[in-house]
Amino acid sequence: MPALSKQEKQELISEVLAAYPEEARAEREKHLYVNDPEMESTTKCLTANRKSQPGVMTARGCAYAGSKGVVWGPVKDMVHISHGPVGCGQYSWGTRRNYSTGSTGIDNFVVMQVTSDFQERDIVFGGDKKLEQMIREIKEIFPLAKGITIQSECPIGLIGDDIEAVAKRMSAELNMPIVPVRCEGFRGVSQSLGHHLANDTVRDHVLGTAEPADSTDYDVAIIGDYNIGGDAWASRIILEEMGLRVIAQWSGDGTLNEMQTTHKAKLNLVHCYRSMNYIARHMEEKYGIPWLEYNFFGPTKIEESVRAIAAKFDKKVQDKAEEVIASHKGRMQAVLDKYRPRLEGKKVMLYVGGLRPRHVIGAYEDLGMEIIGTGYEFGHNDDYDRTLKEAGDATLIYDDVTAYELEAFAENMRPDVIGAGVKEKYVFQKMGIPFRQMHSWDYSGPYHGYDGFEIFARDMDMAVNAPAYKLMKAPWKNA
Amino acid sequence: MQEALNIKDHNGLFELERYKESQEAKKAFEKWPTEDEIEKVRAYTCSDEYKEKNFGRTALTINPAKACQPLGAIFAAAGFDGCLPYVHGSQGCTAYFRSHFNRHFKEPFAAVSDSMTEDAAVFGGHKNMIAGLKNAYALYKPKMIAVSSTCMAEVIGDDLNAFIKNAKKAESVPADFPVPFAHTPSFVGSHVTGYDNMLKGILFQLTQGVEKAPADNGKVNIIPGFDGFAVGNIQEIKRILKLMGVDSIVLADNSDVLDTPLDGTYKMYAGGTTIEEVKAAKNARATFALLPDSVEKATKTLIKDEWAQQFFASIPLGLAGTDAWLMKLSEVTGKEIPAELERERGKALDAMTDSNYYLHGKRFAIFGDPSYAEALTDFYMELGAEPVHIVVTNGSKKWAKAFNKKLSESSFGKGGKVHQGADLWHLRSLMISEPVDFLVGSTHGKQIAKELDVPLIRIGFPIFDRHHLHRYPTFGYRGIINILTWTVNAILDDLDRKATFNNDFVR
Ligand code: SF4
Ligand code: SF4
Numbered sequence: 001m002p003a004l005s006k007q008e009k010q011e012l013i014s015e016v017l018a019a020y021p022e023e024a025r026a027e028r029e030k031h032l033y034v035n036d037p038e039m040e041s042t043t044k045c046l047t048a049n050r051k052s053q054p055g056v057m058t059a060r061g062c063a064y065a066g067s068k069g070v071v072w073g074p075v076k077d078m079v080h081i082s083h084g085p086v087g088c089g090q091y092s093w094g095t096r097r098n099y100s101t102g103s104t105g106i107d108n109f110v111v112m113q114v115t116s117d118f119q120e121r122d123i124v125f126g127g128d129k130k131l132e133q134m135i136r137e138i139k140e141i142f143p144l145a146k147g148i149t150i151q152s153e154c155p156i157g158l159i160g161d162d163i164e165a166v167a168k169r170m171s172a173e174l175n176m177p178i179v180p181v182r183c184e185g186f187r188g189v190s191q192s193l194g195h196h197l198a199n200d201t202v203r204d205h206v207l208g209t210a211e212p213a214d215s216t217d218y219d220v221a222i223i224g225d226y227n228i229g230g231d232a233w234a235s236r237i238i239l240e241e242m243g244l245r246v247i248a249q250w251s252g253d254g255t256l257n258e259m260q261t262t263h264k265a266k267l268n269l270v271h272c273y274r275s276m277n278y279i280a281r282h283m284e285e286k287y288g289i290p291w292l293e294y295n296f297f298g299p300t301k302i303e304e305s306v307r308a309i310a311a312k313f314d315k316k317v318q319d320k321a322e323e324v325i326a327s328h329k330g331r332m333q334a335v336l337d338k339y340r341p342r343l344e345g346k347k348v349m350l351y352v353g354g355l356r357p358r359h360v361i362g363a364y365e366d367l368g369m370e371i372i373g374t375g376y377e378f379g380h381n382d383d384y385d386r387t388l389k390e391a392g393d394a395t396l397i398y399d400d401v402t403a404y405e406l407e408a409f410a411e412n413m414r415p416d417v418i419g420a421g422v423k424e425k426y427v428f429q430k431m432g433i434p435f436r437q438m439h440s441w442d443y444s445g446p447y448h449g450y451d452g453f454e455i456f457a458r459d460m461d462m463a464v465n466a467p468a469y470k471l472m473k474a475p476w477k478n479a
Numbered sequence: 480m481q482e483a484l485n486i487k488d489h490n491g492l493f494e495l496e497r498y499k500e501s502q503e504a505k506k507a508f509e510k511w512p513t514e515d516e517i518e519k520v521r522a523y524t525c526s527d528e529y530k531e532k533n534f535g536r537t538a539l540t541i542n543p544a545k546a547c548q549p550l551g552a553i554f555a556a557a558g559f560d561g562c563l564p565y566v567h568g569s570q571g572c573t574a575y576f577r578s579h580f581n582r583h584f585k586e587p588f589a590a591v592s593d594s595m596t597e598d599a600a601v602f603g604g605h606k607n608m609i610a611g612l613k614n615a616y617a618l619y620k621p622k623m624i625a626v627s628s629t630c631m632a633e634v635i636g637d638d639l640n641a642f643i644k645n646a647k648k649a650e651s652v653p654a655d656f657p658v659p660f661a662h663t664p665s666f667v668g669s670h671v672t673g674y675d676n677m678l679k680g681i682l683f684q685l686t687q688g689v690e691k692a693p694a695d696n697g698k699v700n701i702i703p704g705f706d707g708f709a710v711g712n713i714q715e716i717k718r719i720l721k722l723m724g725v726d727s728i729v730l731a732d733n734s735d736v737l738d739t740p741l742d743g744t745y746k747m748y749a750g751g752t753t754i755e756e757v758k759a760a761k762n763a764r765a766t767f768a769l770l771p772d773s774v775e776k777a778t779k780t781l782i783k784d785e786w787a788q789q790f791f792a793s794i795p796l797g798l799a800g801t802d803a804w805l806m807k808l809s810e811v812t813g814k815e816i817p818a819e820l821e822r823e824r825g826k827a828l829d830a831m832t833d834s835n836y837y838l839h840g841k842r843f844a845i846f847g848d849p850s851y852a853e854a855l856t857d858f859y860m861e862l863g864a865e866p867v868h869i870v871v872t873n874g875s876k877k878w879a880k881a882f883n884k885k886l887s888e889s890s891f892g893k894g895g896k897v898h899q900g901a902d903l904w905h906l907r908s909l910m911i912s913e914p915v916d917f918l919v920g921s922t923h924g925k926q927i928a929k930e931l932d933v934p935l936i937r938i939g940f941p942i943f944d945r946h947h948l949h950r951y952p953t954f955g956y957r958g959i960i961n962i963l964t965w966t967v968n969a970i971l972d973d974l975d976r977k978a979t980f981n982n983d984f985v986r
Contacts, residue, residue, distance in 0.1 A: 019617060019618055020614065020617060020618065021613050021614060021617050023610065024610070024613075024614045024617075051594065051596055052570060052594045053594070053610065053614055054592075054593035054594050054595075054607045054608075054610045054611030054614060055565070055591050055592075055593055055594075055610065055611030055612060055613065055614035055615035055616075055618075056591065056614050056615070056618060057589065057590075057591045057615075057618075057619070058570060058574075058592070058594065059574065060570055060571075060574060061570070061571040061574040061575070062569055062570060062571020062572075062574075063571075064571060065571050065574070065575075077509070077511075084630070085547055085630050085665040085666045086540070086543055086545060086546065086547050086665065086669070087546055087547030087548075087549070087550065087572060087575070087630075087665050088571070088572070088575065090543065090545070090546045090547070091546070091550075091575035091576070091578070091579050092575065093542075093923070094923075095578070095582065095943070099489070101502055102511075103517065103521065104926055104930075105524070105904070105907070105926070106517060106520055106521050106524065107511070107512055107517055107520070111926065112541060112542060113541070113542050113543065114539070114540070114541055115540045115543065116538065116539075116540065117540040117543060118630075118666045119666055119667070120664070120666050120667055122666065123634060123666050130538045131538075133537060133538035133539075134538040134539045137536050137537070137538060137539040138539060140532055141532065141533060141536070141539065141541070141904070143520055143523070144512055144516070144517070144520050153630070154568075154569055154629065154630050154631040154634070155630050155631070155634045155666070157600070158600060158631065158634040158635060159634060185569040185570075185571040185572065185631065186569040186595055186596055186597055186599065186600050186631050187596070187597055188596070188597075189596060191571075212508070213507070229488075229489045230489045230492065230493055233493060233498060233501065233502065234492075236501060236505075237497060237498065237501050240501060240504075246505075246508075247508050248508060249505075253505075255508075255509040255510065255511070257508065257509055257510040258508050258509060261508070334483070334484060335484065335486075338484060402618070403589070404618045404619065407745065421578070422578045422581045422582060423574070423577050423578055423581055423587075423588070425581065426581060426585060426586050426587040427587045427745045428745075429741060430587065430739060430740075430741055430742070430743075430744065430745040430746075431743060431744060431745050432741065432742075432743040444488050444489070445488065445489055446488075446489060446492070451487075451492055454484070454486045455486060455487075455488045455489075458486050458488075468741075472741065472742065472743055473743075
């Protein structure tokens with residue numbers, strides 16, 4: 001199918017929107033546009049970070065998901081309480097693939113569902129007493145836990161519990177950080193506010209509360225890498241090869257101590273801007289630590305990023321950076337030689353969280369693939385601004401796209417592969433469109449770094465060129 | 480060149496020396512405990528003292544084996560033709576429910592939320608319901624919308640009935656458009672309770688105005704319940720009923736929508752119980768609920784009192800379980816159990832004797848929903864296996880008491896104990912102090928199974944980490960062969976893996 005022109009895409013948007021009742025259509029209109037890289041900013045053509053319309057089937061989650069699921073959950077030596085009824089913690093238990101080392105239940109508590117399992121009486125009489133008791137029990141049951149976070153589910157903010165007071169009291173009693181987070185799911189409009197609230201609580205309770213054993217001029221922190229399928233490890237290793245010292249990982253495979261001591265970093269390296277720009281800005285203001293956004297998806301962007309990072313350091317690091325780039329060239333070329341011919345010209349639609357809708361574009365382009373549509377579940381305008389130049393001319397851009405819209409767009413544009421989440425996956429596969437989950441890497445990964453790109457290329461080939469899709473039509477049905 | 484590439488993903492990459500070094504070096508920044516400290520704590524968590532502390536927990540729940548009400552509600556709702564599950568409340572829950580089912584069934588799962596936010600927390604979700612029903616109706620063109628609620632809506636006390644009435648007044652949906660509803664507070668009961676409540680809501684609403692006929696229509700109703708094996712089981716039960724010549728109506732038949740072909744189109748509504756069938760169900764001769772825990776209160780009361788029907792709740796799992804179920808069905812319908820089913824029974828029994836030696840006397844632990852846990856335990860005892868720990872986080876004390884009594888009266892079961900209200904962290908302690916030969920349950924048992932090196936037989940919900948199991952029935956005589964196959968082969972795999980000299984080709 002030939003690619004749709006700008007005009008045709010504009011028409012497609014109107015056609016799709018026609019199905020909505022008036023009020024919803026007027027709102028949804030503000031979330032869809034066709035990209036023009038010449039534009040300076042998206043504020044005129046797009047509204048983002050707005051409430052989802054009721055009843056439309058948004059893919060978005062909630063603030064709890066942003067705090068417990070994304071930012072805090074991966075911190076491995078702390079216990080994260082899903083505070084409230086059993087559900088939220090149950091569904092987010094062990095499904096995000098933020099890998100970490102250690103032994104579950106002994107020194108590592110990431111893949112555990114620790115909950116106050118609220119019953120009716122807790123709703124009626126309040127849950128503070130229970131929370132207090134629970135925290136004492138955590139200390140007994142998990143002696144190696146270095147701290148505790150309280151991740152509020154919806155009811156907490158509605159029944160007037162004072163989790164801050166409990167946290168303060170218990171923190172003093174047990175002599176460990178206990179962090180209350182007001183990330184009830186009804187706050188904000190998506191996961192995004194949860195990221196922000198979680199960042200604020202790191203700032204208020206953790207950051208700067210311990211000093212590192214030593215310090216060097218080459219100390220950096222990785223901010224906003226959740227180690228999905230080992231992403232942060234595959235990034236860390238590049239930074240180490242460059243002669244830098246990664247003193248903290250936020251927050252994939254992260255620890256309390258790393259977060260406490262990050263204020264001694266010389267440079268903060270921000271991968272997922274959306275979920276952690278807040279803390280980076282704070283460290284800049286309070287500690288004067290500069291921060292730099294980088295992109296470790298695909299050799300082109302990695303190369304650019306490695307140079308940009310090295311430019312913040314001395315000649316020694318810069319020379320090493322060139323060595324690193326040179327040392328991976330051959331291998332990367334071999335990967336491209338194998339996969340580019342199989343993927344060249346293939347069209348891609350994306351719909352991911354707050355970073356990847358723009359950050360992975362370069363990696364696809366390295367493979368000769370073209371992005372024809374992309375959008376964020378919970379991006380803000382600054383994310384879309386950052387997307388303007390990354391996405392090509394006439395790329396369809398959709399914010400908080402509904403299931404209805406995304407299906408209609410895909411039906412009309414027939415991409416060769418779609419990258420989105422598990423809720424979308426099976427829908428598009430039924431439509432005969434190959435799919436990769438781009439939150440969880442579809443149980444693969446890492447995709448970050450040089451090592452990750454090899455896997456990314458392999459996986460895209462696996463999806464796009466899966467023989468099964470070509471068998472869709474029963475041979476006895478004539479063409 | 481291609482061979483030379485040898486791409487390693489997360490399963491091999493991090494075993495490489497350079498990554499091991501990198502991770503080792505990271506420990507300094509982590510202030511990671513020393514090996515000694517870790518080993519000391521590990522040993523402590525395996526001690527009797529620790530077990531006592533663990534069982535002394537009064538407020539802390541760790542790794543429970545249950546989910547919340549609305550999950551069950553939308554599972555039931557998905558079983559009706561053209562029905563769009565709608566969850567009134569904050570939107571995050573719905574995203575979680577949907578992905579939970581996606582991961583288990585590897586299928587799409589449609590459901591909408593009306594996305595209540597902070598203003599709704601103050602003023603209630605009235606406006607959200609009006610706009611939500613309107614948008615959902617316009618976009619997804621359902622034949623019915625089934626409304627359940629998240630704990631947010633429940634805590635602020637939203638009145639679903641009144642809101643839906645008002646939405647109809649505001650013309651969000653036509654006045655005669657069915658919008659059944661159920662309040663599904665997640666701080667009461669569990670996912671099976673939600674199934675019960677939503678099913679009752681739908682059955683009640685759709686049969687309003689349906690006259691109770693003087694004579695029944697000869698059909699039987701089947702309620703499958705909250706079952707991770709719904710696809711295989713509903714198909715199997717329908718096959719059995721056909722063999723018996725029994726005319727049936729499956730109430731909440733989600734076996735098609737969760738098992739659609741890849742044919743180039745996505746069909747959001749792909750079969751299920753029709754509104755007409757539900758109407759006819761009111762005048763059926765009897766209702767058979769296959770999972771008693773899924774119909775415990777609301778649905779049972781509706782069918783017994785309002786529909787004035789015979790109501791049976793028993794699970795056709797295992798030999799005696801299937802026998803009893805078929806006999807009851809035969810008794811109620813007057814249809815004979817056909818020779819073909821008797822042949823199937825014989826084959827199942829044959830398989831049981833083939834595998835007997837690997838199962839007799841084997842000690843096992845099991846966790847999951849009460850109906851499944853009990854029926855599976857009964858079945859394993861038919862194989863001569865001995866239950867040791869039965870962990871059920873939901874369920875009732877009454878149920879546990881009756882089950883414990885039954886166990887104590889069985890020569891195979893007398894060493895077993897039901898731990899109702901316990902969680903998987905309790906189970907870990909139990910399995911350390913009294914080890915077993917195999918564990919039965921959902922994917923969530925994976926950690927314990929791995930740590931204690933015990934095979935995990937995946938029967939339960941959710942199963943995220945194995946494919947296609949839900950397509951196989953666990954019910955009926957064919958279900959016996961499936962359960963048996965999974966179990967005995969897992970035991971044999973374990974035996975082969977641990978064998979030092981005995982590498983027999985024949986087992
Ligand atoms: S907020 Fe309540 S309804 Fe929603 S997932 Fe959590 S426990 Fe379930
Ligand atoms: S990578 Fe995507 S899903 Fe992950 S935290 Fe960032 S925005 Fe969210």
